[in-house]
Amino acid sequence: MKITLxxxxxxxxxxxxxxxxKSREAYxxxxxxxxxxxxxxxxYPEALLDEMTAFVVKxxxxxxxxxxxxxxYKGWFFDSMELINSIMNNVLEALAEGFPKKPKPQxxx
Numbered sequence: 001m002k003i004t005l006x007x008x009x010x011x012x013x014x015x016x017x018x019x020x021x022k023s024r025e026a027y028x029x030x031x032x033x034x035x036x037x038x039x040x041x042x043x044y045p046e047a048l049l050d051e052m053t054a055f056v057v058k059x060x061x062x063x064x065x066x067x068x069x070x071x072x073y074k075g076w077f078f079d080s081m082e083l084i085n086s087i088m089n090n091v092l093e094a095l096a097e098g099f100p101k102k103p104k105p106q107x108x109x
Contacts, residue, residue: 005072016060026087052080
């Protein structure tokens, strides 16, 4: 997975590997988000917004901090939900491929 942040006026790409733990955490956070906004009439409490930000930082293995994400991401904050969905979709795609994974053919050099 990739995210681009503008830090010190320069675009930087950050990459994250999706793990089973990250997908589980994404699932749990998404369930919490849905429950919370349903209970609050569609409102996102500040604590939940902070938790979404922390999840993005953690998903990218702390390669940047929360302030760098908030200031450097050139998009809508709620793209964080798309990130959560993307992590969950990557796991679903892997499950659809089956286990054990077939080795990818090696290219000759």
